[in-house]
Amino acid sequence: MIDDSGEVVGTEGFYIDVTDGLQSDITTETSRILKSRSIIDQAKGVLMVAYGIDDARAFEVLKLSSQLAQVKLATVARQFLDDIRSHGLPPETVRTIDRLLVQTRQSHQK
Template identity: 50%
Template sequence: MQPASGSDGDDGRSVGDGGPQRIGWFRYFFDEDRWEWSPEVERLHGYEPGTVNPTTELVLSHKHPDDFRQVADTIDMIRRRRQAFRSRHRIRDAHGNVHFVAVLGDELRNESGEVVGTYGFYVDLTAEERVHQSQMTTELLRIAERRSAIEQAKGMLMMVYNIDEGAAFNLLRWRSQEANIKLVRLAEQLVADFRQANHSGDLSRARYDQLFMTAHERAR
């Protein structure tokens, strides 16, 4: 295992220091107890890509002590129940820097349709909520009034997850590819879903997570 150099752009920065947002994917195979990390997730944990083989032990070793039990219980739960999950917690990278992350996982199925693991993404978040729910609602509605579907969806994801434009587009593109659905159709569904959530007053971050990961099912 080789820690990533702190001099390489975004590496070695804590979330609250104004560094760029990072998004990366992961996969976890239950029976093999095997993890796969994208290069972005490796860097998020402080390692150069290709220099670490993630294990459950390694994953847990990076959790903030105050969040360790929550994450350990979540991993145990998804192994037993084989279901989707979401988590918000802190990690310590190989350099000791603390990152606030959102992790969202969906069911990973084999060719027979059997759930064999979970897959999803990490979002590197800031330490504080910058936007109150009322401000978020106003901004989401403003975005929806004047942009195309993809631009609207990007803007909404930027507000909900507090990420930059490039990260929002990468998130949309990743979900489009994983769900095998056209990007514009996915964006249209997300915009409709987010508008409905605002109209109904259901503005919890967990609700937005659920809408994002299941939008492709309603867009068929």
């Protein structure tokens, strides 16, 4: 609605409040994104330690795998982590991780 001077003074029509539904959609999508990001970060961490590469390079490795498989990045990361969990790490690697974790803890207790 516009008054005689051309100023907008109101509106008319039907009004539907979509805030609850929209907020629910936003919350759901945000949760999904954060979960995917966490999985991708975990997979990058494994690659960074295994190959001695930085965060950006680890992301590129995952991205290339995703593109070659024509699968979403989060799906590749999730499958990679699932495969690592199901195969496990060699006992020697686990012992090394244990030793380094103890050393780290002890270095902070002094």
